[in-house]
Amino acid sequence: MNVIKVRKALLSKTVLRGFFSVGGLIVLWQIAASMKLPGFTAVPTPIEVWGVLADSISQAKFWDHWAASFARVLSGFIAAQIIGIPLGLFMAMSRTFYATSFPLLEIMRPIPPLAWVPASIIFWPTTEASIAFVIFLGAFFTVVINVIGSARNIDVRYLRAAQSLGSRPMDIFLRIILPAVLPGIFIGMAVGMGITWEVVVAAEMIAGKSGLGYLTWSSYVGGNYPQIIIGMISIGIAGYISSSLIRLLGHYVTPWQRTS
Amino acid sequence: MTGTDQIAKNPSPNPATDVHAHGEVVIDAVSKSYMIGPVHEQVLENCSLTLAAGKLTVLIGPSGCGKSTLINILAGYETAESGTIAIDGEPIKGPSSDRLVVFQETALFPWMTTWQNIVYGPQVQRRRSRSDIETEASRLLDRVGLRDFRNKYPSQLSGGMQRRAELARAMINEPRLMLLDEPFRGLDAMTRELMQEYFVRLYEEKQQTVLFVTSEIDEAIFLADTLVLMSNKPGQVIKTIDIELPRPRSVQILTSNAYLRYKEQALEILHEEALKAFAGGSKSAADFVEAYEREQESQQ
Numbered sequence: 294m295n296v297i298k299v300r301k302a303l304l305s306k307t308v309l310r311g312f313f314s315v316g317g318l319i320v321l322w323q324i325a326a327s328m329k330l331p332g333f334t335a336v337p338t339p340i341e342v343w344g345v346l347a348d349s350i351s352q353a354k355f356w357d358h359w360a361a362s363f364a365r366v367l368s369g370f371i372a373a374q375i376i377g378i379p380l381g382l383f384m385a386m387s388r389t390f391y392a393t394s395f396p397l398l399e400i401m402r403p404i405p406p407l408a409w410v411p412a413s414i415i416f417w418p419t420t421e422a423s424i425a426f427v428i429f430l431g432a433f434f435t436v437v438i439n440v441i442g443s444a445r446n447i448d449v450r451y452l453r454a455a456q457s458l459g460s461r462p463m464d465i466f467l468r469i470i471l472p473a474v475l476p477g478i479f480i481g482m483a484v485g486m487g488i489t490w491e492v493v494v495a496a497e498m499i500a501g502k503s504g505l506g507y508l509t510w511s512s513y514v515g516g517n518y519p520q521i522i523i524g525m526i527s528i529g530i531a532g533y534i535s536s537s538l539i540r541l542l543g544h545y546v547t548p549w550q551r552t553s
Numbered sequence: 554m555t556g557t558d559q560i561a562k563n564p565s566p567n568p569a570t571d572v573h574a575h576g577e578v579v580i581d582a583v584s585k586s587y588m589i590g591p592v593h594e595q596v597l598e599n600c601s602l603t604l605a606a607g608k609l610t611v612l613i614g615p616s617g618c619g620k621s622t623l624i625n626i627l628a629g630y631e632t633a634e635s636g637t638i639a640i641d642g643e644p645i646k647g648p649s650s651d652r653l654v655v656f657q658e659t660a661l662f663p664w665m666t667t668w669q670n671i672v673y674g675p676q677v678q679r680r681r682s683r684s685d686i687e688t689e690a691s692r693l694l695d696r697v698g699l700r701d702f703r704n705k706y707p708s709q710l711s712g713g714m715q716r717r718a719e720l721a722r723a724m725i726n727e728p729r730l731m732l733l734d735e736p737f738r739g740l741d742a743m744t745r746e747l748m749q750e751y752f753v754r755l756y757e758e759k760q761q762t763v764l765f766v767t768s769e770i771d772e773a774i775f776l777a778d779t780l781v782l783m784s785n786k787p788g789q790v791i792k793t794i795d796i797e798l799p800r801p802r803s804v805q806i807l808t809s810n811a812y813l814r815y816k817e818q819a820l821e822i823l824h825e826e827a828l829k830a831f832a833g834g835s836k837s838a839a840d841f842v843e844a845y846e847r848e849q850e851s852q853q
Contacts, residue, residue, distance in 0.1 A: 450660035453630055458674035458726065459650035468673070472664035549664045549706040 337519040345519035361503040362531060366489050369428025373485060377433050378478060381440025382470070391441075398437065406431040406492045410499055424496045431492035432485035439484070443477025444470060476550055479543035486539055490532040505531060575641055576729040576762035578604035578627070583636035584787075585622055596622045598787035599636070604730070606641075607760040611773040613819070614783030615830055615838060620766045621657075623788065624734045627764065628654045640729050650678055653723040654732045658739070659715040661707040667718045668694070668703040674726040686725075693721040696758075697751060713744040717751055724755060733765045737772070746804070749775055753802050770823070774815050775802060782822050785830040785838070792822050820845060 302308065319339050326338040337345075349355045384391045384398075406427050413423035447470060455469045497506030509524030544551065585597040596619040604610045612620055625631040627638060629648040638645050645652065653674075661670050671693060675686040694700050697717035699710075707715055716736055723731060737748045749772055756763060756776075767773050773780055780794040796815055798806050806812050824845045830838035 448660075450656055450658070451662060453628070453648065453654070454656075454660040454662075455673075455677075456648040457628060457650060457653050458722075459678040461677065464677040468665075468677075469662065472662075475664070547664070549708065 335518060337522065342519045342522045345517075346523055349520065349523055355508075358503055358505050358508045359527065359531065361501075361507075362493055362497065362505045362528075365424055365428055365493050365497075365504065366486075366531075366535065369425050369493070370432050370486060370489050372425075372429045373432035373436050373489075374482070377436030377481075378440055381437040382444055382474070384437070385441045385444030386470075398434070402434045402438070406488070407495050407499075410496060414500060420500050420502075424493070424500060427496050428489055428492050431488040435485040435488060436478070436481045439477050439481025440474055443474040443480075446477075447473045472547075475547050476543075479539065479547065482539050482543070483536055486535050487532065490528065490535065494528055575606055576604075577606040577641055578730055578762060578764070579637075579639050580604075580623075580627075581637050581639075583623070583626065583633045583638065585619070585626065585631070585633050586787075595787040597626075597633075598789055600789055601636075602781060602790050602793075604762050604764055605779065606762055608778040609756055609763045609765060609776055610779045610781055611765045611767060611777035612781045612783060613767055613770065613773045613823070614788065615785050615823070615827060615835070615841065616768060617835075618783045618785050619788030620783060621734055624654060624732050624764070624766060627730065627732055628652055650674060650726045651728055652730045652732060653726055653728040654734060655716075655719050655723050655736045657735045659707065659712075659719050661715055661719055661722065663707050666704050666706055667699055667710065670707070670718060671722045671725055674722065678726070689725055690721075693725055696755060697721045711744075712740050713748055716740070716748055720752060720755060724759065724761075727759075727761065729762060731761050731763045733763065735766055735768065737767075745769075745772070750804070752776065757801050770816060770819055771807065774798075774812060774819065775804075775807060780815070780819060782819060782826070784826055785833070785835065791826065794819060 322336075323339045325333045326336045380394075384394055409427050409430055410423070413426050414420065417423040417426055451469055451473065452465065455465050460469070493504065494506035494509070497504035498510040501507040505524055505528050509521055509528070512518070512520035512524055580600060580602045583597055583600045584595070586593060586595045588594075600619070600623065602610075612623070614620055622631065626633050627645070629645060629652065640651065661667075662673070665673065668690065671690045672686050675681050675689075681689075691700075694703055697720060699714060699718055699721070702710060702714060702718075707718070710718060719736070736752075737745045740748060753776055765773075765776055774796055777796045780796055781790055782792045782794070783789065784791045794815065798809070798811060798815075824842065827835075827838040827841040827845070831842050
């Protein structure tokens, strides 16, 4: 029964269209690169990349780069949630705290995470710690802003109904405010995850000794052009896996959102 | 005919209400105004009304006459500027599960299933045992016809089902006063009729004190023990009519002569009131006046 479902899903129009667009891109790329169209003179063809790919993925080092980037993304991202979600909730609930902390947040927020790299390297004892910090910043502000926004937008009817039904403050927090902001938290997570990958790759290019960003940049420096493309595609796939995981998690944590 | 001193008394002593002789609500000279920009608007002025214990009082009046404001004050969401409100002699203070509101739009918690919504009140009040809560919730689910939808989320329910779930969520708390602020507004006519029947059954079973606000005259008379007509802003009670139609009520009474007489009487007063409002520049009153006069013509 599930086999039929899987086969049906794989043959659905949406999936076929997806294959068509990805396949089309590869074909166009092959044509452009083999005809040496302007701008494509130094670009390897997909077939060349494929040849190098088989070699790359058989090496443990290649997967170490994956693991290094994923570890950085996860640690920075999780730290941003652990600090950002409670901070956002607290800012939404306390007027005094909001008035004190919001201007600070708004001055720090427009600074691009990458602009933090030099200061971060000076401040933190190790390069690894400074990269982690920059990644953390990338996700942190998005998370805080999304939590504040969704906590402030809770419909007053829900709060009134909860009050009337005899809720204690703890019930209102745990059973009304928290679930009401969860969808917003997941939106913040999805956006934050995208930013995190951008930041990790750039940070690895500037200061890293490992990771997919480092792989891509060192391939360029070493003149291994097919490997540049392998690095890029790896980053794309890694980002896609990460945001799919967030969506999947959101799907299970906010089941009421599936139907509306 | 006007007079805020017209206070509803139990029209027909009912043995059932003597058993639950609680939940009498006395609203005494309540006033409330808002500043809307620079304009000071008096929404309620010396509004006095008594809701008899265990009776269903229906409040009807032109839109914007302060009905919702009165509901919000009774629920404890807003405070009156002057005047007092007491339930069984105790003045009300803030929101409480004593006085529950069923809103115009559903306020079911979207992240809880029907069942979780219904048991929420007793759960957070922590007064009743779990099995007691579950028995009562199951019974209510059956009564509102949602047994098969207990594990659905509000977004999976139809508009009518949402209102019924909301009724059950309020009723399980056995409040001394149930407040319904145009609860069936926005439903199509057939669903609305069905809701009214569900509601009248639930009420007749429990006989809690109810204040039901509506702008639909048929709904008002069908449900009411006492019909309270409110004036245009500033809202005051202009007339209370005891509706002495037999209970249990069924849709058949909508064609009875007694029913039609009540309707005529109420419409006449509302017409008078709408004329005054119209003279004062209210556009919605103009629609009512036109509709009323056309109906009068068609009857002649």
